[in-house]
Amino acid sequence: MTRISPDRIAAIEARRDELQAEMSRGDLSADRFVALSKEFAEIEPVARAAGDVRRLRAEIEQLADMEKDDDAELRALAVEELAGANARLPEVERALALSLLPRDAADARAAMLEIRAGTGGDEAALFAGDLLRMYQRYAEGQGWRVEIISASAAELGGYKEVVASVTGQGVFARLKFESGVHRVQRVPVTESGGRIHTSAATVAVLPEAEEVDVQIDDKDLRIDVYRSSGPGGQSVNTTDSAVRITHLPTGLVVIQQDEKSQHKNKAKALKVLRTRLYELERDRLDSERAGARRSMVGSGDRSERIRTYNFPQGRVTDHRINLTLHRLPEILEGQLDELIGALIAEDEAARLANLDG
Numbered sequence: 001m002t003r004i005s006p007d008r009i010a011a012i013e014a015r016r017d018e019l020q021a022e023m024s025r026g027d028l029s030a031d032r033f034v035a036l037s038k039e040f041a042e043i044e045p046v047a048r049a050a051g052d053v054r055r056l057r058a059e060i061e062q063l064a065d066m067e068k069d070d071d072a073e074l075r076a077l078a079v080e081e082l083a084g085a086n087a088r089l090p091e092v093e094r095a096l097a098l099s100l101l102p103r104d105a106a107d108a109r110a111a112m113l114e115i116r117a118g119t120g121g122d123e124a125a126l127f128a129g130d131l132l133r134m135y136q137r138y139a140e141g142q143g144w145r146v147e148i149i150s151a152s153a154a155e156l157g158g159y160k161e162v163v164a165s166v167t168g169q170g171v172f173a174r175l176k177f178e179s180g181v182h183r184v185q186r187v188p189v190t191e192s193g194g195r196i197h198t199s200a201a202t203v204a205v206l207p208e209a210e211e212v213d214v215q216i217d218d219k220d221l222r223i224d225v226y227r228s229s230g231p232g233g234q235s236v237n238t239t240d241s242a243v244r245i246t247h248l249p250t251g252l253v254v255i256q257q258d259e260k261s262q263h264k265n266k267a268k269a270l271k272v273l274r275t276r277l278y279e280l281e282r283d284r285l286d287s288e289r290a291g292a293r294r295s296m297v298g299s300g301d302r303s304e305r306i307r308t309y310n311f312p313q314g315r316v317t318d319h320r321i322n323l324t325l326h327r328l329p330e331i332l333e334g335q336l337d338e339l340i341g342a343l344i345a346e347d348e349a350a351r352l353a354n355l356d357g
Contacts, residue, residue, distance in 0.1 A: 003093070004050075004053065004093065004096055004097060004100070006054070006057075009050040009053060009054050009096075010054075012043065012046055012047050012050045013047050013050055013051060013054070015043055015047075016040070016043050016044060016046075016047035019036055019039055019040045019043065020040065022036055023036050023037065023040065045099055046096070046099045046100060049092075049095050049096040049099045050096055052092050052095070052096070053089075053092050053093055053096050056085060056088060056089055056092050057089070059085055060082065060085045060086060060089065063078045063081050063082040063085060064078075064082060066078035067079060067082065094352075097352050098348060098352070101348065101351050101352070104172075104173070104176075106172050106176075106207035106282070107170060107172055107173035107176075108169075108170055108172070108173065109171065109172045109207040109208055110165060110166060110167040110168070110171050110172070110207075110208040111165075111166045111171045111172045111175050111176075111205050111206060111207055111208060112149070112163065112164075112165055112166075112204075112205070112206045112207075112208055112272065112275045113132075113135060113146075113163070113164045113165075113166050113175070113203070113204075113205055114161075114162075114163045114164075114203070114204040114205075114206070115128045115131050115132055115159065115161070115162050115163075115201055115202070115203050116128065116160070116161045116201060116202045117154065117158065117159065117160050117161070117199075117201050118181065118199070118200035118201050118202050119198075119199060119200050120184075120197065120198070120199025120200060121199075122154060122155075122156045122158075122188070123184075123186075123188040123197055123199040124158075124199040124200060124201055125154030125156070125157070125158035125159055125160055126154070126156065126157050126158035126188075126189075127158065127182075127184045127199050127200075127201050127309075128158050128159045128160070128161075128162065128201040129154075129157060129158030129159050129162075130158070130184075130332060131182060131201055131203065132159065132162055132164070133332075133334075134331070134332050134333070134334055134336070135164075135166070135175075135178075135334070136334070137333055137334025138334035138335075138336045139166055139168070139334075140334065141334055141335075142168060142169075142171075142174070143168060143169070144166055144167060144168030144169075144171055145166070145167045145168060146164050146165070146166050147164060147165045147167075148162065148163075148164050148258070149163040149164060149165055149256070149258070149268050149271070149272060150162070150163045150255075150256055150257070150258050150268070150272075151163070151258065163272060165208065165271070167208075172205065172207045172208075173344075174340055174344075175205045175340075176205050176207075177306075177340065177343040177344070177347070178203050178205050178306075179203055179204050179205045179306075180202070180203060180304045180305065180306035180307070181200050181201075181202050181203075181304060181305040181306060182200065182201050182202070182203055182306065182307050182308075182309065183198060183199070183200045183305055183307065183308045183309070184198070184199050184200070184201075184308075184309045184311070185197070185198050185308065185309070185310045185311060185312070186309075186310075186311030186312065187311070187312075196312060200305075206275050206276065206278070206279045207275070207278065207279070207282070208271075208275050208278075209274040209275045209277065209278030210274075214274045214277045214278050214281070216247070216270070216273070216274065216277070220247060220248050220249050221245055221246070221247060221248065222245070222246040222248060223243065223244070223245050223246075223266070224243070224244045224245075224246075225240045225241070225242065225243055225244075225262055226240055226242050226244070227240055227241070227242060240262065241257070241259065241260055241261060241262045241265060242255070242256070242257035242262075242265060243255070243256050243257070243262060243265040243266045243269050244256075244269075245266070245269045245270065245273055247273055247277065250277065250280065252273060252276055252277065252280075254269045254270075254272045254273045254276070255269070256268045256269035256272070305319060306318065306319060306320055307319065309328060309331075309332070310328070311328065313326075314326055314327075314328045314329070315327075315328055316328050316331050316339070318339060318342070318343070320343070320346075321342055321343060321346045323339070323342050325338060325339065
């Protein structure tokens with residue numbers, strides 16, 4: 001990990017003090033005060049961590065000088081305290097380095113969770129249902145709320161496709177590494193010979209957009225309404241309540257038919273469309289950034305195989321960080337903290353390695 005220089009620490013603390021002094025002036029406009037407050041809220045925890053490092057480094061220097069003292073008792077005390085201070089220093093420096101890492105602006109947002117059955121037919125659809133339940137259980141434990149936006153159920157159970165909105169504190173920060181291909185190895189209930197099959201489902205976790213993020217012009221939309229259809233094409237509604245929205249500039253299409261109200265279907269479809277347009281813009285900005293670095297835990301590309309759930313051996317393996325846990329039943333019940341924590345830690349380690357002190 002790069003050592004944060006004393007000059008950078010001093011600059012951080014100086015900027016915090018400047019902001020504090022300017023905010024105390026009585027002639028500030030409301031807009032200026034809001035801007036200063038926002039910057040202060042961002043820099044204050046960084047400055048606090050910087051101060052901890054500066055003070056501990058100064059203490060270590062002082063104790064190192066005391067080790068050379070003529071007084072044997074004072075030297076012994078300095079040696080003991082110096083050992084403790086040196087042991088604390090890496091932890092305090094790491095806390096500062098972590099506070100300096102650039103934050104993903106979307107981390108605090110709600111997320112749109114999309115799960116689609118991949119290769120494997122009926123078994124893939126059943127697995128997609130298992131994944132949805134896993135995330136629902138995990139969300140319950142986090143105190144989050146999950147709302148199904150749209151779902152296409154499969155005949156034997158599970159889902160061909162399901163889209164859900166997950167709202168709560170820091171949802172995207174904890175779920176964003178779940179995007180990719182999830183693979184399952186097990187004996188399907190439909191298999192009489194007891195052979196192990198491999199199936200897959202894709203997961204996409206997108207930060208939910210707000211209206212201020214994505215302005216959608218009505219002239220860019222083509223909105224079609226029609227009758228909702230159930231399995232086998234049967235009509236499930238006697239009114240034209242299903243909505244298909246096409247965003248003409250990008251060609252994105254969103255279909256919503258779960259609600260009986262056309263108005264509600266349109267509102268949900270626009271929510272999904274806004275989120276997908278926001279993700280397109282995030283991708284564009286990421287690709288434009290010079291020297292953009294892909295995280296060690298992967299890009300979140302939905303075509304990338306990220307995890308295998310092996311039922312015969314009761315294990316789950318995350319291929320991005322080579323982590324295998326023999327706790328498959330608990331993980332499918334939503335106990336994802338160990339996996340998600342390891343992914344976040346690996347991402348932080350990769351970014352710390354690139355931190356320019």
